[in-house]
Amino acid sequence: MITMPSVLTLRDVNIHPRRVTLLPGQIVIPEKEIYYIQKKLTELQYEMEIRKEEDDIKELMLTQSQERIFNLTKENEQLKQMLSKRNQNRIKKVFMRLSKKLKLRR
Known part of the structure; x- marks a missing residue:
């Protein structure tokens, strides 16, 4: 089963490192880039749900x-x-017939 990565890198969400401002103890990401991060997270969650459903279907099958x-x-x-x-039963019937025929011959 696929799980969501606990850490996303800038490369995962297609953000160039030059667009990110690093301040002591925090990262400042422009609002436009936050939209793309949220979009990428939504896509990943959707992809995970689809894979989970596929796994459930395979298990059911x-x-x-x-x-x-x-x-x-x-x-x-x-x-x-x-x-x-x-x-x-057929073998018994055949033996019965044979035994009857043998008895009659004697």
């Missing part, structure tokens, strides 16, 4: 895929059991 795989596996096992029972 993965969960749904896992559930589907589980259900298909379960269904496959049930079908195998049904087929196995059918085959066992």
Whole structure:
């Protein structure tokens, strides 16, 4: 997941260092540049929200895929059991017929 950087550099918000006045203990940024900083922050927040939503969608799709795989596996096992029972019943019937035929021949 993407997180917001705790420190933005002047390069992050496309401000040339010459436009910034450094005073002892503080930085003075022209009001025009503050607008661009706020705009950049808004863009970054919007981008983060989009990425979070994309991550949530991917996680949901993965969960749904896992559930589907589980259900298909379960269904496959049930079908195998049904087929196995059918085959066992057919084999029993064949043996019953064979045994009856053998008894009749004796």
